[in-house]
Amino acid sequence: MDTRLIADLVVCAFILFFGSSIGSFLNVVVYRLPNDLSVVFPSSFCPxxxxxxxxxxxxxxLGYLLLRGKCRNCREPISFRYPAVEAATAIAALSSVLWLGITVEAGALFIFFVLLLPASLIDFDYQILPNKITYPGIVVGFGLSFVRSDITWIDSGIGILVGAGVLMAIRILGQAIFKKEAMGLGDVKLLALLGAFLGWEASLLSIFFGSILGTLYSIPILIKEGRGGERGGHMIPFGPFLAGGGLISAVMMKTIWWYYLPFAWS
Ligand SMILES: [Zn+2]
Incomplete structure (x- = not known):
């Protein structure tokens, strides 16, 4: 093997290790943030x-595989979600770099993923989008727009305002028409975060893709739980799907056919 190939493989291995370590930290965030526990101390323990x-x-x-998915002490099964989050974060880190190179833009895409993944899992589990993720995420997204070449700080700023404004309008309309909360304030903050990273066009596209993802997910549940009836208090949060729509939009923004969309002609 030539030295260039070996060097590339070493860099890839390092990025995978780095990504999976971040994923390991995200597991801690998902487990401890909603319970108001410190994400720094103590070190990881069996739930x-x-x-x-x-x-x-x-x-x-590797730890999960070596333990064959069971706690060394009590033999209780360890949730498959832990290694899945670690692997997904590692793959996100590596694919960002393979696609965009070792650049600020690749870093921004990875940070975007690192904010959305724990927010989605917490929303899925607890139906809350923690301010401790969305508020810093908006600030980081706006800050990154000053050093990224694919978005200006003006785009980012308008994205924050439009994202928050549109969902706020939907929320107020929903309350007026249906007399109940159609959309949580957490979703408003999440869309502002998407706007900060993507600009307003892609953040609106995220609602579109998020609605499709949410519908695809809901149909089997609605069929299983009977037509038109009660959903048995089964609450499906919108946050994870909005986040998924955000990731699709982020990837689309960097592909050539983005420029054929009606609003992206400028
Ligand atoms: Zn245990």
């Missing part, structure tokens, strides 16, 4: 028996 994890059991993905 079932509270035994602290040994350093080598805590290695992203």
């Amino acid at each position: 079932a028996c509270q035994t602290p994890l040994r350093a080598y059991d805590n290695i992203p993905v």
